[in-house]
Amino acid sequence: MERTDTNGNKYKDMPKLQYVSVTLCTCERPQTTVFCRTCSNLFPGRARIRCPQHPKIIHLMDHNTCPSCFSSKLKEIV
Numbered sequence: 001m002e003r004t005d006t007n008g009n010k011y012k013d014m015p016k017l018q019y020v021s022v023t024l025c026t027c028e029r030p031q032t033t034v035f036c037r038t039c040s041n042l043f044p045g046r047a048r049i050r051c052p053q054h055p056k057i058i059h060l061m062d063h064n065t066c067p068s069c070f071s072s073k074l075k076e077i078v
């Protein structure tokens with residue numbers, strides 16, 4: 001069963017998480033610029049953040065490490 005929240009985001013029905021505010025979901029945030037705190041590299045995309053609502057969902061397109069130095073100390077710049 002699929003639900004659609006007020007932002008139009010579709011997600012699988014998870015009864016235990018129904019009470020969590022939809023504003024906490026980080027799955028659908030836009031692409032941004034990621035800053036590496038180790039080598040100061042800047043690159044487009046998103047840093048991998050565990051969604052408070054969907055902690056089991058892994059976003060494979062998001063950056064877990066810096067493509068230049070492979071540090072995991074990444075920070076999104078809004």
Ligand SMILES: [Zn+2]
Pocket residue numbers: 025026027028051052053054
């Ligand atoms: Zn989410």
Ligand SMILES: [Zn+2]
Pocket residue numbers: 036037038039040041066067068069070071
């Ligand atoms: Zn780096």
